[in-house]
Amino acid sequence: RKEVEQDPGPFNVPEGATVAFNCTYSNSASQSFFWYRQDCRKEPKLLMSVYSSGNEDGRFTAQLNRASQYISLLIRDSKLSDSATYLCVVNPVDTASKLTFGTGTRLQVTL
């Protein structure tokens, strides 16, 4: 089983749609969770951290379910500029400071 698993997509959605991505992780002791965005041939950029209580940043909402070892990202009112690959990232507690990346979910927002 991969340490961090994501549906690779692609998800093709029209502008204005709401789309959700899911991610599961295998190390139950993991402590830090993030969503990164990666554009084609670019470096990953931090989108948001994920907290146990869930957190929202504008159109983006992230949630964490520790019992199910599951993380989600919800994007409301999708924009063309949201087209990218979204990476679920976990920091395993026993490997301090090393991030483990999922393979990413590709999103394509269309007119």
Place this chain on the structure above:
Amino acid sequence: GAVVSQHPSWVICKSGTSVKIECRSLDFQATTMFWYRQFPKQSLMLMATSNEGSKATYEQGVEKDKFLINHASLTLSTLTVTSAHPEDSSFYICSAEGSNYGYTFGSGTRLTVV
């Protein structure tokens, strides 16, 4: 904000030659730098972790004699791909961790070995 500069952005080299990639933290001191590799449609895979002034720690399956890492100062780490082969063609990305800045990624280097 924290900035990490990575050079070159892309490089094409012949098989058997060596290529050096630089990663610099411009406005903060990076206690730890990480080197990742990403093949097309795959995830970033950690290659090695380097701390200033000490030997890098390589992940399982990464040849330390092929991928030489030098972290001579708190603002500079280099990755040298020695005797490059076509299968080394990939996207190499560094990230730096500073005490107040978390993780900051460089812009990546696309290596093509012909």
